[in-house]
Amino acid sequence: MPLIAACQYRPILEHVIPRYKDDGALHLAGPLGDLLARAIASLAPPANAVLIPVPSRPSAVRQRGFDHARRLAARASHCTRLSWAPLLTRRHSGADQHGLGRMERRANLEGSMRAAQSPLPAVVLDDVATTGASLREAVRALTAAGVAVVGAAVIAQAEKLPQHSAKAVTPAWQER
Numbered sequence: 001m002p003l004i005a006a007c008q009y010r011p012i013l014e015h016v017i018p019r020y021k022d023d024g025a026l027h028l029a030g031p032l033g034d035l036l037a038r039a040i041a042s043l044a045p046p047a048n049a050v051l052i053p054v055p056s057r058p059s060a061v062r063q064r065g066f067d068h069a070r071r072l073a074a075r076a077s078h079c080t081r082l083s084w085a086p087l088l089t090r091r092h093s094g095a096d097q098h099g100l101g102r103m104e105r106r107a108n109l110e111g112s113m114r115a116a117q118s119p120l121p122a123v124v125l126d127d128v129a130t131t132g133a134s135l136r137e138a139v140r141a142l143t144a145a146g147v148a149v150v151g152a153a154v155i156a157q158a159e160k161l162p163q164h165s166a167k168a169v170t171p172a173w174q175e176r
Contacts, residue, residue, distance in 0.1 A: 001139070001151055002152070003129060003151065003152045003153075003154065003157075004039040004040070004043045004151065004154070005039060005129060005154050005156055005157035006035040006036065006038045006039040006042075006153075006154070006156065007035060007155065007156050007157075008156060009128055009156040009157060009158045010158075013128075013156045016032070017032065017127055017128060017155065017156065021064065021068045021127070022064065024065070024066075026066070026071075029068075029071045029072060030075060032072055032127070032155055033071070033075025033076050033078075034075065035155045035156075036073075036125060036127075036155050037075070037076040037080050039154060040076055040080050040125075040153045042153075045082065045121065045123050045150050048120055049082055049121045049123050050083050050084060050087075050118060050120045050121070050122050051073050051076060051077055051080070051082050051083070051084035051085075051122075051125055052085060052086075052088060052123065052124050052138070052142065052147075053069035053070055053073040053086065053088070053126070054088065054124060054135065055069065055088045055090050056068065056069050057090060058090060072127065072155075073125050076125065076153075082123075083120075084125075085116075085118065087115050087118055087122070087142065087145075087147065088114070088115050088138055088141060088142070089113065089114055089115075090113055091111065091112055091113060091114050109136075111137075112137055113137050113138055113140075113141040114141050114145070115141040115144065115145035115147060116145060117146055118147050120147075121147075121149075122142055122147050122148065122149045122150065123149075123150060123151055123152065124138045124139060124142070124151075124153075125152070125153055125154070126152070126154045127154065128154060128155065128157075128158055129154045129156070129157050129158060135152050
């Protein structure tokens with residue numbers, strides 16, 4: 001399953017994305033959502049695909065006062081003319097992923113999401129792909145609910161990408 005990243009996380013987006021998510025710079029939802037839409041377009045999903053944002057921890061949404069992932073999905077939906085739906089929910093929050101290693105992130109999120117059913121093919125959305133633990137868990141939950149996942153799109157990939165933006169990368173969550 002392909003993972004498309006619009007940009008590299010460093011050096012610019014490592015400052016911009018946290019400013020949007022954690023500092024309430026809501027005006028950045030437009031440009032960040034546009035980048036996400038660019039990654040989705042590069043994925044070339046079917047016209048009936050539905051965009052599914054990876055859900056934030058409920059405590060993070062309460063602390064921020066808004067759901068950053070849903071705002072980005074709505075903007076990307078508007079740009080791509082694909083529908084979006086919050087089919088994923090958290091069973092349990094797990095710890096904040098910041099500072100956790102690859103295996104710790106995977107264990108932290110294992111079994112943490114559940115999904116509603118949908119007959120439409122899905123594209124999983126997230127802001128940043130770091131180790132891929134969130135994407136892996138989202139795909140697991142959607143697949144368990146019978147949803148056909150055709151790919152994943154993110155604004156930024158934390159690991160260095162080739163020079164061209166909006167490139168398909170080998171998803172860390174597919175590495176064994």
